[in-house]
Amino acid sequence: MRAALALFFLLVSVTPGVAADISNSSRITMSDGQIAALKQTLKNEPGAAAAFAPVQKIADRALSEAAQPIRKIVSEGRLYNDPDKTRSLAARRDLFKIEALGYCYALAGKPEYGAKAREFILAWARTYESDGNPINETEFVRLMKGYDLARRLFSGVERAEIDRWLLRMADKERTEIRPESSAAQNNHMSHRLKIIGHVAYLLPDAARSRWTAAEYRRHLDRNLNPDGTTFDFRQRDALHYHVYDLLPLVELAIAADKDGENFYRHATAQGASLERAIAFLIPYITGEKKHAEFVHSTVKFDRERSAAGDLSIRVGAMWKAEEARRLFDLAGYFTPGFHEVKFAGADGESFDRLLAKSARQ
Numbered sequence: 001m002r003a004a005l006a007l008f009f010l011l012v013s014v015t016p017g018v019a020a021d022i023s024n025s026s027r028i029t030m031s032d033g034q035i036a037a038l039k040q041t042l043k044n045e046p047g048a049a050a051a052f053a054p055v056q057k058i059a060d061r062a063l064s065e066a067a068q069p070i071r072k073i074v075s076e077g078r079l080y081n082d083p084d085k086t087r088s089l090a091a092r093r094d095l096f097k098i099e100a101l102g103y104c105y106a107l108a109g110k111p112e113y114g115a116k117a118r119e120f121i122l123a124w125a126r127t128y129e130s131d132g133n134p135i136n137e138t139e140f141v142r143l144m145k146g147y148d149l150a151r152r153l154f155s156g157v158e159r160a161e162i163d164r165w166l167l168r169m170a171d172k173e174r175t176e177i178r179p180e181s182s183a184a185q186n187n188h189m190s191h192r193l194k195i196i197g198h199v200a201y202l203l204p205d206a207a208r209s210r211w212t213a214a215e216y217r218r219h220l221d222r223n224l225n226p227d228g229t230t231f232d233f234r235q236r237d238a239l240h241y242h243v244y245d246l247l248p249l250v251e252l253a254i255a256a257d258k259d260g261e262n263f264y265r266h267a268t269a270q271g272a273s274l275e276r277a278i279a280f281l282i283p284y285i286t287g288e289k290k291h292a293e294f295v296h297s298t299v300k301f302d303r304e305r306s307a308a309g310d311l312s313i314r315v316g317a318m319w320k321a322e323e324a325r326r327l328f329d330l331a332g333y334f335t336p337g338f339h340e341v342k343f344a345g346a347d348g349e350s351f352d353r354l355l356a357k358s359a360r361q
Contacts, residue, residue: 026148026149026151027148027201027202027204027258027259028144028145028148028198028201028202028255028258029102029103029106029145029148029149030106030149030355030358030359034358034359035106035107037358038107038354038355038358039107039109041354041358042107047348047349048349048354050348050349051348051349051350051351051353051354052107052351052354054351055100055103055104055351056100056104056108058096058097058100059097059100059101059103059104059108059113059116060104061097062097062100062101062116062120063112063113063116065097067094067119067120067123067124068090068091068094069091069094069123069124069126069127069128070087070088070091070127070128071127071128071129072088072128072129072131072136073088073091073092073128073133073136073137074087074088074136075088075089075092075135075136076133076135076136077301079304079305079308079310080305080308080309080310080312081308081309088136092139094120094124095124095139095140095142095143096139096142097120098117098120098121098124098142098143098146098147099142099143099145099146100146101113101114101116101117101120101146101150102114102117102145102146102147102148102149102150103145103146103149103351105117105149105150106149106150113150114149114150114153115153117146117147117149117150117153118150118153118154118158120146121143121146121147121150121154121162122158122161122162124143125161125162125165126161128165130168130169130172130173131172131176132172132173132174132175132176133176134173134188134189134191134192134194134195135187135188135191137169137173137191137195138191138194138195138248140169140195141194141195141198141251144166144198144199144202147162147202148202163203166199166202166203167199167203167205169195169199170195170196170199170200170208173192173195173196174192174196174211176192177189177192182231182235184222185219185222185223185231186223186230186231186232186235186241186245187232187241187244187245187248189219189223190219190223190245190246190247190248190249190252191248193212193215193216193219193248193249193252194248194249194251194252196208196211196212197209197212197216197252197255197256198251198252198255200212201255201256201258201259202255204259209259209261212252212256213256213261213263216249216252216256216263216266217266217268220249220266220268220272220273220274221268221269221270221272223245224268224272224273224274224276224277225270225272226268226270226271226272226276227280228272228276228277228279228280229242229277229280230242230245230246230277231245232244232245233245235297235298235299236294236297236298236299236302237293237294237295237296237297238293238294238297238302238319239281239284239291239293239319239323239324240293240294240312240313240319240323242277242280242281243281243323243324243327246274246277246278246327247326247327247330249263249274250264250274250278250327250330250331250333251330253274253334254330254333254334254359257333257334264334265334274331275331275334275335278327278328278331278335278338281324281327281328282341284319284321285321285324285328285341285342285343286341286342287321290318290319291318291319292316292317292318292319293313293314293315293316293317293318293319294306294313294314294315294316294317295315295316297315302315303315321343321344322343322344322345322346324343325343325346325350326350326352328341328343329350329352329353329356330352330356331356332353332356332357333355333356333359333360336360339353339356339357
């Protein structure tokens with residue numbers, strides 16, 4: 001007994017969040033009350049059940065699959081047909097599976113979903129080594145959400161192991177910041193803050209939470225303009241990157257809100273805000289305005305990707321509004337009016353929108 005107690009206090013002392021894990025309370029996803037309410041919604045509303053169905057399909061398929069972790073994800077700065085990138089993105093699909101398994105464990109109530117999420121999370125924590133590249137690592141937040149939802153299934157020793165792995169990732173992301181580079185102002189920093197912030201709020205870790213809050217506000221000062229444009233939009237001349245810049249900031253704001261931090265409503269001294277930057281897209285979604293992408297981009301790699309046949313980066317192609325659907329679904333957590341914006345061909349409910357609505361109830 002004395003040895004067991006000594007081991008427990010050792011784990012608590014070296015790993016932030018371990019002691020609080022005993023409560024099993026979620027931190028970056030849904031509270032127990034929200035889970036119970038959403039279960040009823042799924043039971044009573046066909047539209048909600050239809051939105052959840054694709055998530056459950058991913059989870060059901062994952063039940064018969066083995067995790068495919070890799071030591072390093074290679075994606076950023078590579079052409080779409082680069083073999084290493086292809087392999088990395090195939091392995092990275094595990095992170096989407098983990099998120100789906102976590103939500104299905106919470107909402108469908110089947111223990112096998114949680115057991116498979118645990119299996120996948122442990123496999124990645126014991127294999128992947130962070131290199132601090134936020135574009136390569138941004139989807140690890142999906143793993144964190146799955147972990148948040150299924151954390152009660154992990155032993156104290158396993159939680160300590162995963163927490164240390166996540167802390168290493170957060171700290172590597174932080175040490176890789178180059179303050180004077182454009183990457184410290186554009187979407188790279190948005191994704192970096194998303195990763196670090198989610199680790200901070202998940203564990204939780206007060207010092208990293210304070211750092212995230214300060215850097216978030218500093219980043220908005222450098223990244224957002226009073227007219228609604230972002231650093232990325234001006235640098236890349238692409239609404240594609242405007243969305244890619246804002247989406248991680250909204251995800252971070254949601255996680256911060258669950259921790260009592262009001263990121264979303266923050267406005268810079270010049271009057272720029274996350275809400276205004278998202279609203280900037282509305283005329284392009286409604287068709288009032290159109291935008292030819294990347295025509296005046298100052299980034300050489302954009303032209304190289306277009307020339308190589310990357311369908312997501314085509315110089316001169318008209319921006320497609322559906323690229324902003326997830327951004328508006330999530331931002332509706334704070335601004336319900338964003339859920340009223342109509343996207344052509346997207347009349348049904350989405351799971352992201354369902355989560356945002358459930359959180360407001």
